[in-house]
Amino acid sequence: MRIALLGTRGIPANYGGFETFAEELSVRLARRGHHVTVYCRSNNISYPSSEYRGVRLVKLPTIPHKYFDTVAHTFLSTLHLLFHPHDVALYCNGANTIFTVLPRLAGMPAVINVDGLERHRKKWNALARLWYAFSERLTTLLPSAVVTDAEAIARYYFERHGQPTRFIPYGADTGPVETCEILDRLGLEPDGYWLYVSRMEPENNALLVVRAFGKTSVDKKLVMVGDAPYARDYIRRVRETRDPRILFTGAIYGQGYHELQAHSFAYIHATEVGGTHPALIEAMGRARCVLYLDNLENAEVAGETGIAFENSEASLAAAIQCVAAFPPEERLRRGQLALEVVRSRYDWERVTDQYEDLVQQCVSKTPEVSW
Secondary structure (H helix, E strand, O other): OEEEEEOOOOOOOOOOHHHHHHHHHHHHHHHOOOEEEEEEEOOOOOOOOOEEOOEEEEEEOOOOOOOOHHHHHHHHHHHHHHHOOOOEEEEEOHHHHHHHHHHHHOOOOEEEEOOOOHHHOOOOOHHHHHHHHHHHHHOOOOOOEEEEOOHHHHHHHHHHHOOOOEEOOOOOOOOOOOOOHHHHHHOOOOOOEEEEEOOOOHHHOHHHHHHHHHOOOOOOEEEEEOOOOOOHHHHHHHOOOOOOOEEEEEOOOHHHHHHHHHOOOEEEEOOOOOOOOHHHHHHHHOOOOEEEEOOHHHHHHHHHHOEEEOOOHHHHHHHHHHHHOOOHHHHHHHHHHHHHHHHHHOOHHHHHHHHHHHHHHHHHOOOOOOO
């Protein structure tokens, strides 16, 4: 089948969860013999070739602005798609739902992966939140199918909008990582640091993590991995700490990222908004003990394998001290339980099977618009 993937910054992944998803899924689909196209933002993807690991790349310009970047590029990508038809279009990000009507009118099924409840993100102004709320309503009308990557988000769409969705979780690699090159460059030791990974935006609570860690007496470092293109003031506040135990690395991808996950003492996950967060299951897939902000989406993934904390510095600090005091065997036990969860629920090949099945179902149906 000919499958187009739109709405992300593109591949090779160098930004966030949707980009990692786009790379992992598209490469696997291409490996299975499908003809896959990923639309990329030319200001984000510098990869010189028009093909990456068997996937065709179409690089188009965008408007590099916090509020227009995603929708401007997806609109342009959709126009390109109309002149280069595929069997199905897979859109990422609920903000792009409105564009699914165009390929459908041209006879192409269009699937939307809505991610989480983006209108709850603190970074958006009132107009952006209104757009996301409007897009939620459009999911009941426009796409051929709606994908959610967390059961909590699937329940929300059904209870709020009466919209049945296809639950397909995110995936993660599992097992040990033998190399330690990034640790050597950063002056770290295996099991010698706590790890936080996320875009440094308010709803991901990087500032909470830094301040909570400062209240503890643990003797290991805290490695803060991540960046964000439109959050400079917030990042400046996060980095104002004078705690010598805290190391800021910026964004790290590829093998270095895998090394940091695999060799961390424990992983701290503090995101408030979204579906299944990639970094959380990736840490679990490396058999790390995780601490997670207690909300429905995070608890769905980590559950009893991790340590939940409330959205306060005192609660997180107490959770950090608790895990620091664990006997080694208890921390390892929780890590092994987390690994088993990922192997049973978040395997990339199983995720690809489900998307392949969904795409086939959409292609097999009559392509006429049914609303």
